[in-house]
Amino acid sequence: MIKKELRLPISAIFLLSLGGWLLHVRAHPVSFDPANPSNPAFFVPYIAGLLSIVAVPILLNYGRTFVVGYLLNGMSVVIGAITMTSLSLGHLPSPLTPRDILFGTMLSSILLLIPKLFLGQIILYHYHPNGMGRLFTSFWWTKHFIYLSVIFTLGHFFWR
Numbered sequence: 001m002i003k004k005e006l007r008l009p010i011s012a013i014f015l016l017s018l019g020g021w022l023l024h025v026r027a028h029p030v031s032f033d034p035a036n037p038s039n040p041a042f043f044v045p046y047i048a049g050l051l052s053i054v055a056v057p058i059l060l061n062y063g064r065t066f067v068v069g070y071l072l073n074g075m076s077v078v079i080g081a082i083t084m085t086s087l088s089l090g091h092l093p094s095p096l097t098p099r100d101i102l103f104g105t106m107l108s109s110i111l112l113l114i115p116k117l118f119l120g121q122i123i124l125y126h127y128h129p130n131g132m133g134r135l136f137t138s139f140w141w142t143k144h145f146i147y148l149s150v151i152f153t154l155g156h157f158f159w160r
Contacts, residue, residue, distance in 0.1 A: 002061050006126060009119045013073060014057045016119075020080075020112050021049030045080075052076050052116075060123050070136065073120045077113045078145050082152050084110050117141060 002010055030046045051072060059069025084106035093104035101107060124136055134140065 002057075006061060006123060009122045010057045010060055013060070013116055013119050014053060016112060016116050017049065017052035017056065020109065021046075021053055023109060023112070024049060048076055048080075060120075063127055066123060066127055070120050070124055073116055074136075074141060075144075077117045078141070078148055080113050081110050082145070082149050084113075086152060086156065 024045055028045070030043060056069045056073050056076075059065040059072065061069075088105035088107070093100040121136075125131070131137065
C-alpha cells in the first residue's frame with residue numbers, strides 16, 4: 001500500500017516511467033532472437049525501464065529503502081538524458097529548424113524524463129524535510145550530470 005502523502009508523486013513517477021518505457025519499446029522493439037546481434041543493446045534501456053516502473057515506486061514508498069529508489073530514479077534520468085542527447089546530436093536533421101529540433105530529435109523524450117527528478121525531490125523532502133545536507137541537492141545532481149556527460153563524451157571520442 002502506498003503511503004497516502006506519497007501517492008501522487010509515486011504514481012506520477014510510475015506513469016512517466018511507464019509512458020517513457022512504452023515509447024522506447026515502440027521505437028526500439030526488443031527481440032529475443034539470438035540471430036539478430038543488434039538487439040542486445042536494447043536490453044539495457046528495456047530493463048532500466050522495467051526497474052523504473054516496478055522497483056523504484058516500491059523502494060520510494062519505504063523510509064529504509066527510499067534512498068536506493070531515489071538514486072535509481074535520479075540516475076536513470078541523468079544517464080537517459082545523456083544517452084538520448086548523444087544520439088540526437090549524432091543524427092541531427094538537416095536543415096535544422098525549430099520543428100525538426102522538437103520532433104526530429106529526442107528532446108520530447110528527454111523532457112519526459114526531467115520531471116521524474118523533481119518528483120524524487122518531493123519524496124526526499126517528505127522523508128527529510130530539511131534535506132540531507134549537501135547530498136541530493138540540485139547542485140549535486142548538476143555536478144553528476146556534468147561528470148557523467150564528460151565521461152560519456154571521452155568514451156565516445158576515444159573508444160569508437
